[in-house]
Amino acid sequence: EFRRFSLERSKPGKFEEFYGLLQHVHKIPNVDVLVGYTDIHGDLLPINNDDNYHKAVSTANPLLRIFIQRKEDADYSAFGTDTMTRKKNVLSNVLRPDNHKKKPHIVISMPQDFRPVSSIIDVDILPETHRRVRLYKYGTDKPLGFYIRDGSSVRVTPHGLEKVPGIFISRLVPGGLAQSTGLLAVNDEVLEVNGIEVSGKSLDQVTDMMIANSRNLIITVRPANQRNNVVRNSRTSGSSGQSTESSLPSSTPNILANFLQGEEESDEEDIIIEDSGEPQQIPKAAPTSESLESLTQIELLHESTQNGFLPSSEMNLNHSAGSVSMEYEVQDPDHKSLEEDGTIITL
């Protein structure tokens, strides 16, 4: 079934409204559907939130081709990079789903159900021999799952090679977050924790720093295995050349900034129960000029690492969705445990 209608490009509205419009146009008000579109590279990409909807509208040239599937028999694998060129005919896949019974794909959930667990960041500013890994402990039940140890590494100094003490990853817990990302390995040397160099710090200090940052841990390592390093051919290609976002640099910082802001906020929000009511996150006080200064000073280090953030791992396809689900997850476990404590005893 094909429908054709017009939208005002400058005021596309919200995704919710657009979704409602689609359901209305197709007369399927109670059917859950997946919405997708083909971008300028011919990739079939999902539309499921305001951001990617706006992007889809802004890139329409001039026609925006939209595909709608029922959610229950959707072919998730149809989405993604190169889908339109790799497959001979995406439409045949979409329209004749019985083709897939012969070659079953692994069903993975939609990006909105994902949450990032790790990412490699700052690829453009770090030496190729280093890797900066961000672990999102937030919202996952998995333990961080790694151990560190003292060791020594060899540095090139003006006086030749020198042996200096260093901190190394000594063990990964099977099934832990660190192991499951595949980005950290035993004997990787830890160089920085959340932007702060570990050289000169003791094992216990580095342990405390990592635990203090455990909700948003960014570790810079020198991988023991240097063969999997990201190779940069040129500045223009960016670190993750395949990403569609690289061709649309204008929209990227915006999304990232929002995402990071949200992340930082939720990381810090303590919970308050007033008069044994419902647990709530503690809001930030309206910052006075002094407190703002101090906050910016304290958080400067985080921001400096975050500005160069460029997603390259396939696990962080959709940042804003991830952030929403994380915030939700946070509240949940605490909610339960705290409610039990609400009783007041007066003797």
Next chain:
Amino acid sequence: MRRFLRPGHDPVRERLKRDLFQFNKTVEHGFPHQPSALGYSPFLRLMAIGTRSGAIKLYGAPGVEFMGLHEENNTVMQIHFIPDQCQLVTLLDDNSLHLWSLKQHSGASELREEHRFTLKGPPGSPPSATQITAVLPHSSREVLYLGTESGNIFVVELPSFRVLEDRTITSEAVLQRVPEDYCNRRSCELVEALREHPKNPDQILIGYSRGLIVLWDLQNNKVTHHFLGSQQLENLYWQRDGSKFISCHYDGSYTQWPVSSDNRQPEPLENLVPYGPFPCKAISKIYWQTTKNGLPYIIFQGGMPRASYGDRHSISVVHGSQQTAFDFTSRVIDFFIIFSSEPTAEFDDPSAMVVLAEEELVVIDLKTAGWPAVHPPYLASLHCSAITCSHHVSNIPLKLWERIISAGSKQNIHYSNMPWPIDGGTNVAPDPPQRDLLLTGHEDGTVRFWDASGVCLHLLYKLSTVRVFLTDADPNDNMNTLGEDEWPPLRKVGTFDPYSDDPRLGIQKIYLCKYSGYLAVAGTAGQVLVMELNDEDAEHVVDHAEADLLQDQEGYRWKGHEKLKTRDGPVRFEAGFQPFVLVQCQPPAVVTSLALHSEWKLVAFGTSHGFGLFDHQQKRLVFVKCTLHPSDQLALEGPLSRVKSLKKSLRQSFRRIRRSRVSSRKRRGGSGNASEVQEANAKFDQDALQEMELAPVQRKIEARSAEDSFTGFVRTLYFADTFLRDSSRHCPSLWAGTNGGTVYAFCLRVPPAERRMDEPVRAEQAKEIQLMHRAPVVGILVLDGRSTPLPEPLEVAHDLSKSPDMQGSHQLLVVSEEQFKVFTLPKVSSKLKLKLTALEGCRVRKVTVANFGSCKTDDYSENDLAVLTNLGDIQIISLPFLKLQIRYPCIRKEDVSGIASCVFTKYGQGFYLISPSEFERFSLSTKWLVEPRCIVDMPEVTSNNHMHNKSGIENAARKS
């Protein structure tokens, strides 16, 4: 103010910081750890103590003290003052000699090392040839005589330490005229003692270890007298007139020898084994002191019957028919006698005996009948029972101060009234700015009150909580009660007693209100005692209440120690702090936090299970709150049994063994539980050891979760009158912070004073804050509308503080081990934070608000946070903007007990234990500085200076 807040380097603020903050380690209080040598100068009236770590400390009149440290950190073996000089020589165990002098510098004397020297023998000679065993500083002040293992005596010039080879006294020269048969039996061996003739500086007495003693004439370089001792020699002592000397021996005997010009090889006058006839231990040092009445004092160390009393550390004083063997609590390092050093005086007339034992200094008054002990003004044995906690109270009102002193003086009646006999030097330090008390809690259930105002940490009063409880210790079990005809006549002296009868008595938390005289003390077995200062003895019943902190939590079984049994009926208490109520926490876990509000008459206490509030006016429990996480099994099982250190459990088991040995006649029973715990501990320690071997240095990186162990452990309690519910009405409140990063706030309703006894105090939970980083909360503080910390209870009522600003909005400061956070009140919203651990990798161990005054202007002062981290650094953080001001390294990070013992004062000073027996005092403030400042003047040297003081020169020449 505003301009000081800008980040970065504001030059105005930087200048102000220099006027406010300054780090100094000012003085060490207490008793030196591992003393190894003692010296005394009757000329300067100064005493010197050397330690195994190479420290040397000089003490004179109270407030006069000096410290020096040998670079080598080797054990100090001997200390000798140079006669009539402000100089001393130390001998270390690496055979090096060091010359120290006291020199005046900008109005105060300083102790400095001037020279060092190691005696070198001819090439190829064995090291023993130059191994120094005895040192004699000659009264000419020009030379030192050095006796060696080889038997040779070298002479070195002072202060250059140049060896005068032509004056060396070789053993060959000494043996020339010794009878053949004696010589064959024993060669000279090492030089045991060197003593100058008290009247004739040209003669020195040389004692060799095999027993030979010779009098050597320095002018003619020859032996004038031979004394053929038959026993191995330990030490020598001249009588004042030089007509006789006395030698003491390895077999526990001493011998008197006459010295006269007509007999060059005299026979001994008297040979005596004072504690014979059975084999005795060596007498290692002896004094012979003459008196006007003719009866001499003979004072000697050791000599006890080997089999029955060989383990005693004794010094015996014999004066006519009086004889007492002072029995010390630890090994005697050395001792000296203070006697008349006037050269014109005919007799010694000893006045006091000063004994340096391994764990304490004991001074005995020899002039007063019964020879009572003298209360030392310094060198207190802080560790007479192990210190378990400390609490500092600044600026004590005079009234309370006098009452405490008066209570303490009633306890000290058995001490001598003699003024402190070691009184050299002049204290020129300004008087302490205020009266400060340091309270130390001890393992044996006592609290000691120390005058911490000045350089001398002085015991004012000792409080024991033991009387409230029934303990195993039999109160009538007194070691001193010996029968009349008991032999040897032992008398126990000293206070050092590290063995606690019951570790449950240990004091864990102390809180003193200096305005009301209320004191709260909490201990290891969950006991909380509230006390009141009473100037009279009293007999009364201690009220008793239980606080069940587990409430209706089910299925938990406490496997730790039982609560202490209380005495029924009235108990007699001496004047001082007398307990009137006991709150017993159930389970009887160690009390981990304590707060007292003397105005509201409330006491709050917390353990690893929860916290409670007790109204000590109505003697009624107001509420309890269980903070335990349901899954936290560990907290329930015992007194932190599984996190106990190996060292601690070893110490405990040692103590148990010792206790059972000492008191085998005491009744047994109730030990089953203890041995079980011990077994479990041993197993745990073994497991921990194995784990350590498998993974030597590996650290797990894991976020904290609500399920972690000991999250319910209450770390801090705080009373505040603030805006908890709404911004129009403030009310009393109680705040509690836990190990799991939770802060509880309870709104309290305290009835007005006139109905205080009629209406109950009510409490209602108003807030609960969960810090998402879940680090332990170590401090809670409310800042008033001017961002000033709220005053202490009753501080305003006594006109000692401005009343807090109740107009502006209050702020809540929560300090966790990792972060500092400021929240608004009454609506809790986060305002500011400082993430210490995330940035620096260090954790907060101690935090206090301290007031810093400017050293330049009297009218400027500010409040800041003084913070000690787990790395031993001290940081000063500004209030209310949480800016790091300055950082000083203070304690080595490996010194865990030092860091744990640190206590800050309200005016930017602090104390921490550098050893079990010593507090280091430090200052962060430019204004409040307590440090020794003293002058030692050379007393007038009389014309006949050669005669002067000679007899009094302490030659502590003996092997350790």
